[in-house]
Amino acid sequence: MKLISIILGGVLTSNFIFIQYLGLCAFIGLSEQMEIAVGMATAVIFVMTFASTVVAAVEQFILIPLGLQYLRTIAYILVIAGFVQLIEMFLKKTAPALYKAMGIYLPLITTNCAVLGVAMLNVTKGYNILWSTINGTAGALGWSLAIVIFAGIRERWKFMDIPKVLKGFPLALISTGLMSLAFLGFSGLFKGVIK
Amino acid sequence: MNGKRSLLHDFTKGFIEENATFRMVIGMCPTLAITTSVVNGFWMGVAVIFVLTVSNVLVSALRKQTPDEIRIPVFVILIAAPVVIVELVMKAYMPAMYATMGVFVPLIVVNCIIIARSEAFAYRNPVLNSLMDGLGIGGGYTINLVVIGGIREFLGTGQIVFGSRAFPAKPFFEPAAVMLTPPGGFVTLGLLMTILNIVIQRSEQKKAAREAAATAHD
Amino acid sequence: MGEKLLITSSPHLKGPNSVRGIMLEVIFSLVPASIAAVVLFGFHALLVLLASVASAVASEAIFQKAVKREVTVGDFSAVITGMLLALSLPPGVPLFVPVIGSAFAIMIAKQIFGGLGTNFVNPALAGRAFVMAAWTMHMTADWISPFAFDAASGATPLGLLKETGQAPGLSIADLLIGNRLGSMGETCIAALLLGGAYLIVRGIIDWRIPAGFLGILFVGTWIFGKSGAYFQGDGLTAILLGGAVLGGFFMATDYVTSPVTAKGRLYMGMGAGFVTLLIRLWGSYPEGVTYGILLMNLATPLIDRFVVPKYYGYMHDVALRKKARAGGR
Numbered sequence: 001m002k003l004i005s006i007i008l009g010g011v012l013t014s015n016f017i018f019i020q021y022l023g024l025c026a027f028i029g030l031s032e033q034m035e036i037a038v039g040m041a042t043a044v045i046f047v048m049t050f051a052s053t054v055v056a057a058v059e060q061f062i063l064i065p066l067g068l069q070y071l072r073t074i075a076y077i078l079v080i081a082g083f084v085q086l087i088e089m090f091l092k093k094t095a096p097a098l099y100k101a102m103g104i105y106l107p108l109i110t111t112n113c114a115v116l117g118v119a120m121l122n123v124t125k126g127y128n129i130l131w132s133t134i135n136g137t138a139g140a141l142g143w144s145l146a147i148v149i150f151a152g153i154r155e156r157w158k159f160m161d162i163p164k165v166l167k168g169f170p171l172a173l174i175s176t177g178l179m180s181l182a183f184l185g186f187s188g189l190f191k192g193v194i195k
Numbered sequence: 196m197n198g199k200r201s202l203l204h205d206f207t208k209g210f211i212e213e214n215a216t217f218r219m220v221i222g223m224c225p226t227l228a229i230t231t232s233v234v235n236g237f238w239m240g241v242a243v244i245f246v247l248t249v250s251n252v253l254v255s256a257l258r259k260q261t262p263d264e265i266r267i268p269v270f271v272i273l274i275a276a277p278v279v280i281v282e283l284v285m286k287a288y289m290p291a292m293y294a295t296m297g298v299f300v301p302l303i304v305v306n307c308i309i310i311a312r313s314e315a316f317a318y319r320n321p322v323l324n325s326l327m328d329g330l331g332i333g334g335g336y337t338i339n340l341v342v343i344g345g346i347r348e349f350l351g352t353g354q355i356v357f358g359s360r361a362f363p364a365k366p367f368f369e370p371a372a373v374m375l376t377p378p379g380g381f382v383t384l385g386l387l388m389t390i391l392n393i394v395i396q397r398s399e400q401k402k403a404a405r406e407a408a409a410t411a412h413d
Numbered sequence: 414m415g416e417k418l419l420i421t422s423s424p425h426l427k428g429p430n431s432v433r434g435i436m437l438e439v440i441f442s443l444v445p446a447s448i449a450a451v452v453l454f455g456f457h458a459l460l461v462l463l464a465s466v467a468s469a470v471a472s473e474a475i476f477q478k479a480v481k482r483e484v485t486v487g488d489f490s491a492v493i494t495g496m497l498l499a500l501s502l503p504p505g506v507p508l509f510v511p512v513i514g515s516a517f518a519i520m521i522a523k524q525i526f527g528g529l530g531t532n533f534v535n536p537a538l539a540g541r542a543f544v545m546a547a548w549t550m551h552m553t554a555d556w557i558s559p560f561a562f563d564a565a566s567g568a569t570p571l572g573l574l575k576e577t578g579q580a581p582g583l584s585i586a587d588l589l590i591g592n593r594l595g596s597m598g599e600t601c602i603a604a605l606l607l608g609g610a611y612l613i614v615r616g617i618i619d620w621r622i623p624a625g626f627l628g629i630l631f632v633g634t635w636i637f638g639k640s641g642a643y644f645q646g647d648g649l650t651a652i653l654l655g656g657a658v659l660g661g662f663f664m665a666t667d668y669v670t671s672p673v674t675a676k677g678r679l680y681m682g683m684g685a686g687f688v689t690l691l692i693r694l695w696g697s698y699p700e701g702v703t704y705g706i707l708l709m710n711l712a713t714p715l716i717d718r719f720v721v722p723k724y725y726g727y728m729h730d731v732a733l734r735k736k737a738r739a740g741g742r
Binding site for chain 1: 531543712
């Protein structure tokens with residue numbers, strides 16, 4: 001039950017983009033073409049899942065025992081940056097084709113506030129390593145859903161006569177607002193049924 | 196002479212030319228999340244000014260000693276340090292505001308604005324200029340947050356609250372709660388950008404018209 | 414330059430349909446429901462309807478003038494948006510609600526993208542979702558007693574269903590005529606069905622969308638509707654209550670925001686029904702139709718991507734492939 005509620009939360013009721021405002025820069029910047037959106041989504045799912053695991057482990061085995069919680073921010077961001085760097089190097093050696101495909105998106109993920117954001121949220125919710133990982137995946141799935149939907153919509157804008165003052169970010173933001181309005185419908189989903 | 200003017204320029208450009216939210220369009224997450232009220236926006240802005248200025252100064256001071264290959268991790272550390280300070284100070288002296296801002300306080304460390312300024316400016320410019328850059332960009336950003344927060348708070352609650360005082364004392368229209376929600380935030384920011392674009396477009400058209408008229412007179 | 418030379422590629426078909434013609438037929442199909450709303454709920458309902466339409470048309474004209482485009486209010490699409498929005502509102506709402514709702518619907522959900530044909534969500538529903546989030550109190554409490562024309566507090570049958578799991582015993586006749594609290598277009602189902610049937614017969618809307626939508630809602634409520642037991646829910650009441658008929662026939666079927674292929678449309682209707690079911694049974698809002706349709710609007714580009722129609726010559730290719738496989742051993 002907790003599993004379902006976390007997944008539903010990450011994907012729908014607390015969607016990282018539409019409800020929690022996390023990971024917006026990449027969302028707006030990389031949603032113009034479906035292929036790019038899907039590529040970034042894959043990278044995000046991968047990194048958010050495993051970075052959540054590593055970070056939760058650091059929290060449990062290093063920060064808490066040594067009472068260093070106040071250094072959480074520095075520790076987390078270094079872990080995430082290092083983790084992404086490691087993945088990059090690993091992919092370059094073992095799966096050069098995949099590295100080339102994912103290549104540019106990986107370093108972008110370090111500054112994607114969704115990654116650090118979910119790590120921090122895991123702490124707020126008191127999740128252990130397992131639940132942190134699951135929450136990381138759920139959040140990433142929600143983020144991916146959002147960017148894929150948006151890419152589908154944006155690809156159609158090529159054929160439209162958009163006023164110059166609206167082109168690009170303004171229209172993207174207003175559209176995200178409309179999508180977010182739709183997602184409000186999920187608020188409180190399964191609230192009474194799932195604890 | 197040139198040095199002095201350049202210093203002033205490094206400060207002022209952060210307000211319009213290189214306005215973080217509306218021209219460079221970076222650091223969007225906290226911009227939308229925090230601007231549910233003027234006070235929230237203001238204090239986040241202050242925090243960002245502090246972190247940005249300190250990190251800019253540090254990055255600039257150490258720029259000759261920082262090898263190019265590891266500069267990003269170095270930036271991250273130099274940014275994380277003032278963020279931790281902000282976190283601790285806020286937790287100690289403004290616990291309510293800290294709780295309201297939630298996860299976005301530590302998220303200042305990945306705020307694209309700060310890393311972008313380290314990379315694009317502080318790493319390549321002297322300390323005093325970087326200081327001015329930090330103050331200017333941070334100041335401009337704070338104004339953005341306050342304006343957006345003001346609009347959303349006013350339309351969403353009918354009044355703007357400063358501590359124990361509220362303007363107007365009683366809302367004179369039915370506040371639209373949606374402004375405080377994500378859709379309200381996105382649409383507000385999108386519309387503000389549009390308005391700014393319109394203003395810029397008009398002024399460019401006027402300038403072009405003036406120039407055309409000027410050359411016609413020759 | 415007076416003459417405009419239009420160069421387009423074939424096929425060139427001339428038919429009786431124009432945008433304006435289709436829009437007028439849709440308006441015509443909404444007239445019974447609008448009349449019913451005024452009969453049931455009185456003068457204020459008429460004001461809401463008029464305010465909504467006026468605001469929609471004015472917003473469109475103002476926006477198009479401002480961006481120096483041709484003013485197209487003559488195609489009546491704004492009128493329809495205004496009517497649909499009004500019908501989805503409680504009859505007793507203060508007039509600023511339809512005015513702002515319509516303005517939002519037309520300017521933000523439709524015109525900034527380039528006008529008719531460019532929006533990606535149904536404008537009327539976007540307007541409704543906006544005012545729902547902005548003035549929730551009005552949207553959930555400003556009911557009017559049918560035929561009595563007084564303001565009525567208290568929950569609608571759908572609201573009661575949500576809170577208590579029981580809808581007050583309503584006969585089918587009650588449901589169809591609309592003698593209950595509800596939004597303007599939600600109560601007189603008979604009038605709506607009349608209009609909807611007209612549109613299907615005239616070939617203006619695809620029956621698959623309302624069929625999929627109401628079908629899933631019916632089956633889903635039947636299976637899950639009664640808490641604690643399965644297969645005991647009242648599916649029929651579910652599709653006759655709330656905005657399901659209004660949404661299913663008139664809003665989900667909007668050409669611009671629904672898929673291109675027949676199969677795709679069926680899936681869209683089913684998807685909308687599914688989400689509506691989710692929200693009605695397990696979400697916070699008593700009515701999920703707005704969000705069900707809006708979310709499937711968002712999914713439409715993806716549906717169009719993945720649901721590929723059989724192209725002309727498909728069976729020929731299948732036969733060829735079969736022959737190749739059989740021969741190439």
